[in-house]
């Protein structure tokens with residue numbers, strides 16, 4: 001059958017990329033956007049962009065024009081509030097929406113200003129479709145919603161009956177929208193599907209929650225009060241200006257109004273570093289060594305925040321030989337078994353006492369005995385762990401002068417309040433978890449972390465508190481297990497062998513084929529599934545291999561609840577769903593009904609929104625859906641807690657117990673991960689330093705392969721917006737240090753082949769002296785069809801550590817040659 005107009009898939013190659021032309025206005029052809037033409041220029045984002053005006057708008061015609069309030073909800077961005085100008089049912093312009101806090105100038109970025117284009121993207125999936133050619137040929141035939149849902153459900157029933165419930169795997173990433181998360185969580189549970197964990201950003205999430213119980217700079221509801229009062233701000237492996245523009249405005253305020261100092265820990269001289277008081281230009285993957293050396297140095301200098309360590313952290317807790325904290329119950333029978341307490345050493349009485357009572361507990365006392373147990377304080381355990389990291393050792397490992405490390409440490413000790421925004425780059429190495437816990441420990445040792453604040457998050461767990469007895473997902477797997485499971489029905493990991501017949505993959509959001517490491521592996525795997533269905537807003541590399549495609553609404557076509565700019569927001573539906581697209585909630589409901597599980601979705605969309613804010617904290621603030629719909633934006637008072645929400649109620653640089661967030665039953669080295677640690681990256685270690693031998697692979701592949709975020713796209717999202725491509729350029733770029741390029745006979749503008757044993761990608765070389773010599777900075781998020789040859793994730797690796805099972809995107813080496 002002839003392909004439907006507009007249902008063009010990703011196409012084999014994007015012609016405009018190959019010809020290196022701007023994809024100018026092609027989006028207007030043959031889509032609902034035919035009603036819009038380039039028109040009057042409006043002051044959007046400094047006037048660089050041209051706003052759109054419907055051609056129906058002229059003085060003589062009356063038009064229906066109104067504004068709507070919503071939130072830009074992009075995968076991985078915190079969410080910015082938007083005001084949308086709607087004319088005759090079309091999105092004409094998005095701009096920053098006013099938020100009710102004095103003196104706050106709300107802002108959005110160019111991507112947030114591009115929604116008028118996004119909703120009419122030529123790559124949108126318009127109708128339910130079935131595969132018309134071979135798997136991966138990207139040829140499609142329009143079908144009805146009924147046929148699409150019936151096909152998917154027949155497959156689910158067939159495989160689950162034949163091969164077990166967990167033979168059908170489901171992934172639902174790609175957006176931060178609460179209603180989407182809520183709906184799929186419910187569906188995965190009631191249909192007993194197997195959850196696919198994308199195992200990305202895990203080291204970051206895990207260290208944040210276990211060490212300090214809060215993300216701090218990702219919740220968006222308490223940036224302002226923390227950031228505006230800072231004297232020192234540390235961007236540690238994060239390019240905040242590019243990645244979190246909403247956070248940057250508060251940092252900029254602190255610099256401009258408070259004279260705050262900015263420290264940037266980054267191998268590259270980036271946009272942040274250009275604003276820094278101190279740029280600590282670390283060797284990639286060595287952050288843990290740096291943080292541990294600073295802890296050691298500050299302790300030696302007696303510049304640690306001792307009373308803070310005593311009161312707020314686990315520092316004084318006594319650790320027994322088995323690694324557990326000593327408790328009252330280790331020493332005496334408890335009158336009330338629930339009233340156990342941690343044992344500490346009282347400096348005043350020189351005897352043991354209990355954490356809740358002793359005012360001045362010892363934190364440094366070496367090894368001693370209590371009640372027949374050999375014990376040490378948790379702080380002494382930390383000192384023992386950081387002992388090898390002298391300034392000299394760290395200087396060698398990190399390639400940072402000793403004087404710079406000292407200057408950095410002293411700034412933290414003397415120029416508070418200080419805080420760190422930890423970046424995801426540190427997370428993206430195999431040793432990421434150890435390094436991030438080291439940075440968190442440094443925050444504790446210098447007393448940086450303020451009183452804990454409850455993040456007033458809505459819930460997205462798919463069930464209300466009243467619903468206790470519901471079916472549960474049939475397990476959890478991750479893409480790195482796919483190959484073995486598909487080929488052998490088994491996956492072996494330390495301590496466990498998973499046995500599972502994997503047959504179907506429902507990709508209900510996310511673009512894992514492009515975004516998981518080792519792209520060639522992912523392509524090989526997706527072809528091996530018996531059945532793939534995808535629900536997505538637009539065609540992407542992952543929809544390409546599907547058998548059935550479901551068209552999903554953009555966030556402007558449905559309502560949601562969001563947290564942005566320290567406020568709870570009602571993101572109202574701005575326009576009606578385009579084409580035949582449906583909200584993810586409707587898709588879940590249709591599938592549930594067809595599977596005979598309709599009673600679990602026997603409600604309308606407002607029920608979902610009400611359930612999302614049905615949390616004790618939000619209810620405590622008198623929040624109802626009705627109120628939110630009326631007021632639209634509610635500034636929330638963020639309550640302060642007396643205790644951290646960790647297992648011990650204190651900030652923890654030492655962990656007694658640990659269960660990975662991505663837990664598949666694997667075993668891991670508990671002794672290592674109790675405390676911060678540093679070891680060289682797995683692959684990205686092309687030097688011998690600090691006594692650590694270089695990876696011999698570096699003889700072949702001497703360069704670090706780094707794939708950073710780009711201002712005009714979020715991963716692959718927004719990669720098809722013509723306006724953004726005009727701003728960004730027409731093809732993927734790789735930034736190189738001119739010295740590295742000269743050594744390889746590469747001139748600026750040359751097309752180069754970046755490669756290693758796993759694969760290659762071709763990109764245009766641009767030079768920047770800001771790129772650390774020995775590193776390449778490759779664009780992230782350009783899909784296969786937008787790349788001349790290869791894929792930027794062809795070079796990344798599936799290798800990971802078992803404590804987090806986290807993807808380590810930056811832990812890779814490469815070589816570059818003229819293409």
Ligand SMILES: Nc1nc2c(c(=O)[nH]1)N[C@H]1C(S)=C(S)[C@@H](COP(=O)(O)OP(=O)(O)OC[C@H]3O[C@@H](n4cnc5c(=O)[nH]c(N)nc54)[C@H](O)[C@@H]3O)O[C@H]1N2
Nearest residue numbers: 075174175508509510511512515535540707715716717809
């Ligand atoms: N080499 C390399 N690879 C990386 C990274 C890196 O730094 N380097 N970064 C990694 C990181 S940190 C992350 S978080 C991941 C991100 O990886 P992904 O989560 O796969 O992110 P995107 O590429 O943005 O893909 C999001 C997809 O979801 C779709 N989508 C958007 N909204 C909705 C919706 O409401 N419903 C449905 N059903 N679909 C929707 C979009 O159209 C898009 O196809 O990438 C990782 N990959």
Ligand SMILES: Nc1nc2c(c(=O)[nH]1)N[C@H]1C(S)=C(S)[C@@H](COP(=O)(O)OP(=O)(O)OC[C@H]3O[C@@H](n4cnc5c(=O)[nH]c(N)nc54)[C@H](O)[C@@H]3O)O[C@H]1N2
Nearest residue numbers: 076237238239243265268284285423424425709710714715
């Ligand atoms: N524009 C845009 N914004 C985004 C995204 C996007 O794709 N585009 N993605 C979103 C998502 S899901 C995420 S996870 C975040 C990620 O955003 P960030 O938290 O900022 O993290 P990264 O992008 O991984 O890396 C940022 C910086 O880390 C440096 N770096 C590389 N290796 C190392 C290292 O070993 N140590 C140190 N200290 N620095 C290193 C790089 O030079 C770079 O300047 O951004 C979010 N925001």
Ligand code: SF4
Nearest residue numbers: 072077080109111112
């Ligand atoms: S920073 Fe992210 S959430 Fe905010 S406007 Fe830009 S793309 Fe949207």
Ligand SMILES: [Mo]
Nearest residue numbers: 076200201424
């Ligand atoms: Mo991410």
